[in-house]
Amino acid sequence: MCGIWATFGVDGGLSATCIKCFSSIVHRGPDAWRIEQDAREPLAIFGFQRLTIVDSLHGMQPMRLxxxxxxxxxCNGEIYNCKRLQKQHDFPYETKCDVEAIIHSYHKFGIADTVKNLDGVFAFCLVDGEKRKIYIARDPYGVRPLFKLHDLDNDVLAICSEAKGLIGLKQKASKKSTLGQFPPGHFEVWSMLDSGKVQLDYTEQYYKPGLAPRFVPFVPEEELEKLNVYEKTAYLLEAACKKRLMADRRIGCLLSGGLDSSLVTALVVKLAKEIKLPYKIQTFAIGMGDSPDLVAARTVAEYLGTEHHEIxxxxxxVKDALDNVIYHLESFDITTIxxxxxxxxxxxxxxxxxDTTVIFSGEGADEVAQGYIYFRDAPSPAAGHEESVRLLSDIYLYDGLRADRTVSAFSLELRVPFLDIQFTHxxxxxxxxxxxxxxxxxxxxxxxxxxxxGLLPDSILWRHKEAFSDGVASIKKSLFTxxxxxIEERYKDENDNFEGVIPKTTESRYYRTVFEKSFPGQHNFTPYYWMPKWVQVSDPSARFIKHYAAK
Incomplete structure (x- = not known):
């Protein structure tokens, strides 16, 4: 979990505004930082905030070989097939840093085949000074964040892991400038002009949810041929966890006691024993009072023998954190907050x-495996499939965003096996x-x-679905209550006029008001409120759906 930042074509060079913007993402990488202006391209500036996960400072960026x-x-990312790529193509690596594979792949295959051959999560900017080209790319599901600022009037481009690193530049840009998330599964090619400015050549989508991997898969197809559907599903999820154990820092698991986090935790504990990690896996659960999540997580932790932390x-x-959460999320979506x-x-x-830094989580399971309660109301199997694909296409705006921002706010690294390409395919x-x-x-x-x-007790494996924001609180008084x-104590409803998606409740208006203080006019960050489909409810909480049965 690192932070990347770059500008191209911004007049004035490394200004005080640039420094302030770059500094706003220091939480993503507190171990080391570097910001530099390329002497050969005076209007190109690169910044990097490093959280060391693999390799020492030999893997520091900006990377040049x-x-x-x-x-x-x-690059902010982990390339899980970096060693396989090295072996397949005899890449002469100079560091132990996994993202070095991107540079070698680019020079051997070009940008289009490079992004298709990466098995991992990433957001990167690669500049070829000889060809005077800029390449920007993001992983298939947007697990790693990336924002882009484009000033059309001034031919300026800027990218950053989070919008807070660009909002200061946006306020100084022309009225034709746009700031928003770079879409997952895409790459862009830009040209650097003789003036030092830039122009967009083209954008290409290289991945859609469910497509087969273009890279040589982690699990060879011949290993799967004799397995039935259930065995193959279990085998590929375990493999997705296994490849994500790549880390030089301590590994832990978020554990709510629900199916998704419990499965991931059980598999990580199993694999950690097999590879003989020199420590116990730490698990972390959080709740209020008689929270059902705390009870369930305790059961799982005792069953697996983890070093369990109950918070x-x-x-x-909640009062102290609420506004900070909105700032870090860069969203005003009700469910997400x-x-x-x-x-x-x-x-x-x-x-x-x-001392845990690498965190495994169960994000993505509900989208891939139709885990939301409202899927019971899908009018047909085809409609259920289409909804899964839609949710996965937008996960970077909601649950994926939540998972990244909440852990990166405290310099932690997120791993999400359920969004593995081979598994989702x-x-x-x-x-x-x-x-x-x-x-x-x-x-x-x-x-x-x-x-x-035998990985989990049946009581956990078949536990009713419990939304995280509901499960952490007592059944008697939900977190949203x-x-x-x-908010009722804090906020006076002023009936503000908002653009974009319109907040209709006091809670949603409060979120929007706090959001606008840091990101004025950026309503495009949240294109719609996350809501369950096929059911008539006025609130996104699962508690209002008729099928809700968690206790």
């Missing part, structure tokens, strides 16, 4: 009280009927794939 001195790379939070913690509060507080605890290619909820049980296929495996009471 002896073999390609005019190529510059800044209690109260209404004061509610669910982010406990994850933000949990990440704060991990940073301040442990397998799962989404199965018969849509098989992937639907069965007999009132969501993610039935996923649960069945681990039935009788507590938030509503805080």
């Amino acid at each position: 002896h073999a390609f001195p005019r190529t510059t790379l800044i 209690q939070f109260d209404e004061k913690d 509610r669910a982010s509060l406990p994850m933000y507080l949990l990440s704060k605890y991990i940073k301040n009280n442990t 397998h799962y989404l290619s199965l018969d849509p009927k098989l992937r639907q909820p069965q007999d009132g049980v969501e993610k039935h296929l996923l649960r069945s794939s681990f039935d009788k495996s 507590i938030i509503a009471e805080i």
